[in-house]
Structures are given as structure tokens and as C-alpha cells.
Amino acid sequence: MRSSWADAVENSAGESLDNAGTSGGNERPSAAARSAYVPPHLRNRPPVSEPPAPSVGGPHSFNDRPGSGGPTSGSRWGGGRTEYGRQGYGGGGGGGRGSGGWRGRGGWGGKDREVNPFGNDDVDADAEPAFNEQENSGINFDAYEDIPVETSGGNVPPPVNTFAEIDLGDALNLNIRRCKYVKPTPVQRHAIPISLAGRDLMACAQTGSGKTAAFCFPIISGIMKGNFPQRPRGVRTVFPLALILSPTRELSVQIHEEARKFSYQTGVRVVVAYGGAPINQQLRELERGVDILVATPGRLVDLLERAKVSLQMIRYLALDEADRMLDMGFEPQIRKIVEQMDMPPPGERQTMLFSATFPKEIQVKVRMASDFLSNYIFLAVGRVGSSTDLIVQRVEYVHENDKRSYLMDLIHAQRANGVQGKHALTLVFVETKKGADSLEHWLCMNGFPATTIHGDRTQQERETALRSFKSGNTPILVATDVAARGLDIPHVAHVINFDLPNDIDDYVHRIGRTGRAGKSGLATAFFNENNMSLAKSLAELMKEANQEVPDWLTRFAGRASFGNKGRRGGGRFGGRDFRRDSSYNRGNNSGDYHGGGGGYGGSGGSYGGGYPSAWD
């Protein structure tokens, strides 16, 4: 049985930032003990010496809008809060204490000093706990144990049960312990041995289940141990060995932060490049050496065209949120990067595609897009595209004009349930940038501390907003889909789909901002006639996740199945590895797969929908 959301959040609300290192909060009662797990964003708090950025919203603003006002009487959630920001973008550059040194591959240079990303200069390797299943990582692994796992492809390496079984290298193992990861999550148990064996991989696992580490560990370990040809020196072009692409700037920043922790003192240097931030600073970071480049596609194309980066030496290519990266919005840029520059072809590089959703249309596209992958293994942890049942999903019928008052009710209810604590965060998704601004303004005018993140805000505003939300200073974030994927924000207790998306996979990613790493969460959606195209897939998804489906939604779903306008409609729940479908195997030489009937076809609608590549 699940704990009540309010109870769970109340627990987490009672925690302070300072003791968060010993308490996970927001867990299901079945978790045996309280947590020793520290969420990454708390582990990696900036050193106190870090200079505060210039105040954007003025010292007493409780959101990050200059002069956005808010009630003169102040916030309903108590006193004015001050946002702070950090100046500067990008890389894991200088300062801090010395690193293990670089062994001539172009990473940490002699004069560079590696910042301790754990924010604790006294990390004592010997004092770190050994891998030990008795340790409580704070992640409720029981929540994942009964998830079915499917692998397909030839000679699939067997999964492991512990990190100790895998030879990742001492320095990386130490960082895994510093992260308090006691044992691998299911996707890590399966994906890491596959990647370490050098195989290409298409991996699908539910939101919040640890996919970032699943692709980072093998890359870092491979670079630590690999013998790579000497990279050219003295030229202004850099030659990374690994490329990790992600669809949004904020996600690239997050992956970079994670990868820096995992690679601390391994000699492997990670740099991030993303749009909206000054390119010169990113260039300086690159020139100091780069082994793993984390990037958004647009900025990377820019760097490639300026010949600042060459992909000639790439040995590892990871696409996070791979279905998004391969959909219409990003396809031209991804094709350019992967197929039209100097990147080695499949087989000479190792390619990993990860996401929580993999519509068959995208799987097919990978094949048609001239072999991104070579002899790959398909791994599905849980049903492809399913949501985790750690999230309690509710759907309310709400007319367009009533949405604001319903939202107000929900937020009031959170207060009444004692969920107004600093760390109980609410993420509200809306469809448009204008809608986001207007709702944020309205919330602020009504005394609720809100901020917003969307594509019309400057990058600095976006980062400030996100930081303010994460810290709990502004506990309501109104967002467009730019915040839907990948972001790992501790203490998001409630995701509200004020406007539902048109695509069920977008819904899965949005609600996946809560209920992460074994913790429970709540997601509420406002549904009305405008969302008819989603009725069927939403009802199916909720049913599959053992959620209560309201009768009215079932009725809508029944009606919607005649003439469903959904993008993938009924095809979605049929597919796993598309190579099993007969339509692929007809006229195809894949010896490993034998069509099981059914065939590919499903909804017939094309996937895509013009996601703005301006995201990056």
C-alpha cells in the first residue's frame, strides 16, 4: 500500500536542507528504514566561497521577475524570499583542490585543478562505506524489483546484482560510494554490463530509475581504462572521446554535474556546451581539455561549424531522451552531428540510446536513419513508455475557465495538509509560454510564490528560476515542456498538468518529475473536451499503473477510440523491440529476430509534431 501523499510530503517538509543527507523523505512506508541517500543536488552544494550573482528580481522579490510585483501584503507562504543566482556558465574548470592528474589524453592539464564536485574537501576515501547491501541507500529498491525486464539481441551479457561484481575501476567505484549508491538500480544492473561489453544499446526504463548513471559509468570506466590514440596537441580544435547529447540546456547542465561527480579524480574531464550561454567561456573550458562532451545539439553544431570541436575521436555516443532527440524537431541537427560530420560510423563507436519512452516510430526511424546503431541490444525495464506506479495519478474534469480556481484549491489543500514546507515543491505544466507567464503572474498576484521556465526566457532567467525552485525559495514552478524531461529535482511532491499535453509520452515524462528514485509522488491532471485525443491512452496508461480511472474518463476513452486523433493511438502498448514485428523482418536481414505477428502499424499517425529545436 502506498503512503498518503500528504503524509509523505509532510515528512519531507519537516526536513531541513542540512539534515537531508541522512533522510530521504517522501518514501513509501514499505521502505525498511530511513534514508542515508543524499539527492545529488544537495550533495553537490556549491562551496560557500562561490560568489552570488547579481540579484535579478530585487532583494525582496519572491520570484525571479524584475518588478513582477506580487501582493504588497507579501507572500501567503510567509516572508519575502530572496533568490540568489550564480554568475557564469559551463564547465568544471579550475580552482579547488588538485586532481589525480592527467595521463596525456587531453583531460585535466597540469596547471588545472579539479573542483571537488561533492563540495566536501575532507572526503576520506577510507571512511566511505563499502558496497554493502545492508546499507540503506534511501532508494526503495523493492519498488523496482517486480518490474519485468526484456532484452533482445544476440548474446546479451547477463545482468549484475551489485556494483562490486563489475570492474568499473577504483576511482569510479569510490565516487559511486561517495554518491551513496549502494547497489545498482534495475536499468543499471542490465545496461552497465551490456555497455561494458562494448555493445550498442537501446534502453528504455521508467522515469527516475537511474538511467544517467547507466550510460555514464561505462563511458567513464571505458575512458579510464582504454588505450586511445594520442589526440592532436597544439591545435584549437578539441577531440572528445565521448559525446552525450540531450534535448534541453538544463538537462545538459544536470548530466554534466552528475558526470563530473562520477568522474572526480578519475582523470576524465567532462565539459558542457549549450545554447543561450556565452560561447567564449565554453570554448575556454573546451581548450583546457575534454574527454566527455555533454551538449545540446544546436550549440554543438555551432562548435563543429567553427571547427572548435572534432568528432573524429568519438568512441562513445549517448543520446539521453533519445526518442525526443530523434523526433522531428531535432532530427536535422542529430543527423548532421552523427552522420554528416567526422564521427566514426557505428561499429567503430559505441552508441547508447536511453529514454523512458520509445515509440515504435522512433525505433523504426533509427534504422532508417542509416544505422545509428550496430548489432544493438534492446533493453526494456518495465513496459515501454509506462509510468511508475510510485506516482499516484489523479485526473479531474475541469472546464478551461475553472482551471485557475481548481489550481488554487489544490495549492490551498497542500497548505491545509501541511505540505507548505519549504521543500514540498509543485510543478505546474502549461502548454504555452504566454500561458506560463500569465499563470505565474496570477499566482504571484494571489500571494503564491511562483516562478516560470520556458523558451522565451533568457538562459540566465531559466537557470535562476530553476535554482530558486530547487532550493525551495520559490516552491511553485510553472513550466512548459522544456522542463518535462530528465530533470531530477528532489522534493517535487506534486506535478499538476494544468494543460495536458497532446502526446501520452509527454505526459509520462512530465509526471516523472515526481516519484523518482523509489520515492512516491502525486500527479494531478485537468482534463476537458480539448484533451479528447489523449483520453484513451491516458486511461490505458493509468490502468496499467494500477491507478483509479474515473468512469467519465473511461467513457471519453470509449468515444475517443472512434476516430482517435492521438499521435500513436492504440499502437503504443503493443510494441517493445520493434525488430520483433513482422513488418520489420520482412525484407530485412536481421537474423536474430522473428516476427511475432501483429506487425508494425498501430495508429498510423506520424510521430513528431514540430517540437521547437530552439530549445537548445
Ligand SMILES: Nc1ncnc2c1ncn2[C@@H]1O[C@H](COP(=O)(O)OP(=O)(O)OP(=O)(O)O)[C@@H](O)[C@H]1O
Ligand atoms: N544506484 C543508485 N542508488 C541510489 N540512487 C540512485 C542510483 N542511481 C541513480 N540514483 C538516483 O536516482 C535519481 C534518478 O536518476 P536519473 O535522473 O538518472 O533518472 P532517469 O532514469 O534518467 O530519469 P528520467 O527518465 O526522468 O530522465 C537521481 O537522484 C540519482 O542520483
